[in-house]
Amino acid sequence: MPSKKTAAPLLDARQAAFLGGPLSIGLASHGADGRPSLSRAYGCRVSADRREVVIYVSRRRAAELLRDVAAGAPVAAVFSRPATHETLQLKAARARVRAVAAADAAAMAASGAAFAAELTALGYPEAFLSAMLAPLRDEAMAVAFCPEGAFEQTPGPAAGRRLEPGA
Template sequence: MDATASGNQPDAPLLDEARADFITHHVAMNVASCSAARVPSVVRAHGCRVSADRRRVTVFVSVPRAARVIEDLRAGGGIAVVFTLPHTHETLQLKGARADVVPLAPGDDACIRAYVESFVKELVRVHHREALGRAVMSSADEESMGLVFEPNAAFVQTPGPKAGSRLERQP
């Protein structure tokens, strides 16, 4: 059976509209990479943009806090990003074979500010103080860069029986 007959569209994006919407607000975002020596690095992201065709994802990170991740990615390492909705623990992981480190594009500052506000509201929803959310997102006030990648794998990581299951490409 070929990929089309099984429902897996090899040229389709991994993200459908609902998942693209999910990863762009309210969620906690953590970006991981590793060095050539396989030493892992992790940094919190403070926003995300998905391309109109849903094939490319850009996550925004603080340059000083993400120095090691940026170094790993510039050396050609892969990227993994986890998106978790705090009030339900719904979690999606995206992986890419490589990522480009790019300056912010016009409109990215507004995207970051909107994300920070939505994330702070989500933390308040789960009974945390607004001040905690602002402290967690304080990196958004620092110099930022975008990490752009094309997801080549996606996984459900929500706790439960489907955790770790691979998502297929959407038509």
């Protein structure tokens, strides 16, 4: 296996840009009993070298998921753009739970604003948007991982296709 430093990152520039856009995000893991855990996430950030993805969840809403991730279970995250249905899934054997830093807060705010603008354009009312984004306040946690698998999930015949680095 090539070293992380020399191999191309799994995510290309276009995918990294997509992850910074207006997205509906879901993050899943599983418990010791093999049953899935799941939470909506409120934004994400891709590191400059495109090797790490950080996703923001609500501590209160994602309690079970955070416990599973902290226990070392693998993660899967789905990112879907409401207006186009363009969808990407990333997977990793492990992830790290940490508090949010200042840079995270800025990324969360940008993701939230983009998502809200997208839903507004699709006709969702203001009250619905604020309820969708409210869980971010004061209780966000960051889940960071290095994606090991990326899958095309836009509805259609290519859905499920594994994406290769540099392909």
